[in-house]
Amino acid sequence: MNKLKLTVTEAKQKMLLDYGGLYSTNNVADLLGIDHPCVTDMRKRNELLAISVDGKWKYPVFQFQGNRIIPGITRIIKILCSRDGMFWDACLFLLNKHDALVMDDGTCITPIEGIKSGKNIDLIASLAYGRFDQTAN
Numbered sequence: 001m002n003k004l005k006l007t008v009t010e011a012k013q014k015m016l017l018d019y020g021g022l023y024s025t026n027n028v029a030d031l032l033g034i035d036h037p038c039v040t041d042m043r044k045r046n047e048l049l050a051i052s053v054d055g056k057w058k059y060p061v062f063q064f065q066g067n068r069i070i071p072g073i074t075r076i077i078k079i080l081c082s083r084d085g086m087f088w089d090a091c092l093f094l095l096n097k098h099d100a101l102v103m104d105d106g107t108c109i110t111p112i113e114g115i116k117s118g119k120n121i122d123l124i125a126s127l128a129y130g131r132f133d134q135t136a137n
Contacts, residue, residue, distance in 0.1 A: 012088060019095060019112070020061030022051075028059050031067050046081040047074045049090055060091065062112055072121045076111065079128040093128060100127060 016022060023031065028039045043050045043057060048069070050057045063073050080090035097108040101120060111127065114120040
């Protein structure tokens with residue numbers, strides 16, 4: 001059982017590393033040009049996806065583009081994280097390909113790719129609401 005738990009933890013860490021890793025609160029504050037309390041307020045309002053690691057808040061890099069939050073992602077985060085403990089569910093949703101999100105060439109993309117492209121935000125929000133409804137049962 002411990003080996004399985006370790007494997008799951010390692011898989012989660014790898015998933016985050018594959019998408020850029022994690023920023024500290026100070027990194028996010030510097031990146032966005034705001035102060036530490038503003039970052040904390042954004043996290044509390046579910047405007048940023050965050051996880052506590054060793055008692056410190058960390059923020060997945062994939063939600064940023066350059067020195068800003070990806071336009072449209074806050075809307076999706078608010079849907080996905082409207083309940084406590086939804087961090088990993090939100091990451092899984094955002095980072096896994098979805099059959100409903102298809103490029104012109106027929107390839108499926110992840111919701112985060114769709115959000116970054118600026119397309120399909122309403123569809124992604126609808127899928128996120130559907131995901132929330134499934135986890136609430």
